[in-house]
Structure formats: structure tokens, C-alpha cells
Amino acid sequence: MHRLVALLAAIPLVADAARAAAQPSRQNLSTPVVSAESLSVKAEVTRSAFTRNDMYLTGAFALGTLATAALDAKWGGRLQAPKVQALGVLRAGSKGANILGSPGAIVVSSALYAGGRLLKHRGLADAGLHATEAVVLSGLVTTALKGVTGRARPNTPNDDPSEPGPDADRFRFGRGFRAEGYTSFPSGHTTVAFAAAAAFTRELSETHPRAAWIVGPLLYGGATAVGLSRMYDNKHWASDVVAGAAVGTLVGRTLVAYQHKHRGNLLDRLLLPNAVESNATGVSLCWSLPVR
Numbered sequence: 001m002h003r004l005v006a007l008l009a010a011i012p013l014v015a016d017a018a019r020a021a022a023q024p025s026r027q028n029l030s031t032p033v034v035s036a037e038s039l040s041v042k043a044e045v046t047r048s049a050f051t052r053n054d055m056y057l058t059g060a061f062a063l064g065t066l067a068t069a070a071l072d073a074k075w076g077g078r079l080q081a082p083k084v085q086a087l088g089v090l091r092a093g094s095k096g097a098n099i100l101g102s103p104g105a106i107v108v109s110s111a112l113y114a115g116g117r118l119l120k121h122r123g124l125a126d127a128g129l130h131a132t133e134a135v136v137l138s139g140l141v142t143t144a145l146k147g148v149t150g151r152a153r154p155n156t157p158n159d160d161p162s163e164p165g166p167d168a169d170r171f172r173f174g175r176g177f178r179a180e181g182y183t184s185f186p187s188g189h190t191t192v193a194f195a196a197a198a199a200f201t202r203e204l205s206e207t208h209p210r211a212a213w214i215v216g217p218l219l220y221g222g223a224t225a226v227g228l229s230r231m232y233d234n235k236h237w238a239s240d241v242v243a244g245a246a247v248g249t250l251v252g253r254t255l256v257a258y259q260h261k262h263r264g265n266l267l268d269r270l271l272l273p274n275a276v277e278s279n280a281t282g283v284s285l286c287w288s289l290p291v292r
Contacts, residue, residue, distance in 0.1 A: 076154050093229070101190065126268075134196065135195045137255060139188065148174065150174055155234045170182075193248065195247075199255065202256040227241035
């Protein structure tokens with residue numbers, strides 16, 4: 001019961017954080033409108049980047065988190081069975097997936113941004129920048145949730161000597177800020193992996209819709225492997241992984257949508273006009289800020 005109460009309390013925080021990441025500022029409605037077309041544009045700009053589909057997705061993740069919470073101990077026990085842990089292919093796959101989640105997500109995202117600047121390819125730089133922003137923001141959200149919920153990791157020794165085994169119901173409010181062993185909910189590796197996957201997929205869906213249908217499932221598949229690896233390594237419960245996927249997906253989707261609706265935002269103005277150019281001594285970083 002305690003586990004369900006804690007999870008229910010954390011789920012609205014996920015949705016609120018994702019909504020805040022993409023909440024546009026209010027526009028001046030008193031500005032004269034000269035045509036129906038300009039009115040339509042204004043309505044599009046003022047609309048929140050957190051859409052109805054995102055609300056449905058939030059509900060699905062909430063139900064998924066609660067459903068898997070009831071199976072945390074069972075699934076965790078199966079993955080920790082000696083026969084499963086002895087499989088070399090799973091150990092190697094788990095190690096690779098862990099790296100893919102962290103530091104892989106931030107390395108790939110920032111590398112694409114740098115590559116876009118070097119090649120003077122704005123689209124690539126745009127995708128890399130927004131994915132990097134999504135990874136960083138979702139990581140901050142997850143860090144806050146970890147600290148508040150204070151859920152014990154599966155491999156954290158039980159406080160009660162009479163119950164030495166792992167306990168999925170161990171939540172200690174605020175303890176996650178003080179003890180690494182109580183930072184299980186949500187999974188940080190899973191969060192950043194899904195944030196990068198969601199951001200890149202959202203970018204592709206707007207620029208190359210056909211490619212998004214192929215690349216998107218591959219990206220989300222890789223992010224899922226990251227989550228499974230965290231369970232295999234006994235670092236997280238199944239519900240931690242689902243919650244991490246929720247944070248990463250919602251933040252990634254809404255952040256990209258918001259940035260595209262507000263092309264003149266501060267970060268885009270500061271970072272996207274930049275250019276990295278090669279010279280005789282190496283490379284140089286140049287700014288070309290627009291002056292209005």
C-alpha cells in the first residue's frame with residue numbers, strides 16, 4: 001500500500017514537470033490582428049506544447065507504473081536468478097546498454113549538435129541541441145523525484161534485520177537527497193535514454209516523417225534495453241524503469257514541441273547561430289547573433 005501511495009504521489013509531478021518544460025509565455029492579446037490568417041498563427045503560438053495526446057500518454061504511463069509496481073519483486077527475482085545472471089550474452093548486453101544510457105545519451109546528443117555546427121547543417125544542430133536540452137532537463141526532474149520519494153534500490157540492504165531480503169515498498173521521504181541507496185525511483189539511465197529517443201523522434205517526425213517511422217522504434221527499442229539492463233543489474237525495480245521512461249518521453253516530446261513553436265527562444269538565439277570552423281591551428285567557434 002505504501003508503495004502505491006508513493007507512486008501515485010509522484011506521477012502528477014512527472015506530468016507537471018513535463019508541462020512546465022514546454023509552457024509558453026502568454027502573448028499580448030490586445031495586439032491588433034489584421035487578418036484571419038494572422039489570428040490563426042497567433043492561436044497556434046499561444047497553444048501549449050503539452051498536447052492532448054501527451055495527456056493520454058501521461059495516463060498510460062501512470063497506469064503502467066502502477067501495474068508494474070505490483071510485479072516489482074516477482075520480476076526482479078526472476079532476473080536475479082543464477083541461471084539468468086550466468087548468461088554471458090546478457091551480461092555483455094547489459095553493460096553496453098548501461099553505457100548507451102549514461103553517458104551515451106548526452107554524448108550522442110551533444111556530438112550531433114557539434115557536428116551540425118561544424119558541417120553548418122542547421123537541422124542537425126537543431127536536433128542535437130534540443131535532444132541535449134531534453135536529456136539535461138529530464139535528468140534534473142528525475143534527480144528531484146529520486147530525492148523526494150527516497151525509494152530503496154533492490155540491492156540496498158534492508159533497514160529491518162528481521163527482513164533481510166529486498167523490499168519494493170521501502171520509501172523514505174527525502175532520503176534520496178542524502179543516501180545513494182535510496183535513489184531508485186525513477187531510473188535515471190532510463191530517463192535520459194528515453195528523453196534522447198523522444199526528442200530525436202519528434203524532430204524527425206517534423207522534418208522526415210517517413211524516416212521517423214523507421215528510426216523512432218529503433219531509438220525507443222534502445223532506450224528500453226537501457227531500462228531492462230538496470231533491472232538486470234539489480235539497480236532498479238520495474239516500476240522505476242516505467243516511471244523513468246515516462247519522464248524522459250514526456251520531457252523530450254514537449255521540449256522539442258515548445259522550442260519549435262518558439263523559434264526565437266533565448267537558447268536557440270544563442271546557440272543555433274554558432275558555427276565551428278576549421279583553421280590552421282585547429283577549430284574556431286564563431287557567433288553570428290541576429291541584430292534587430
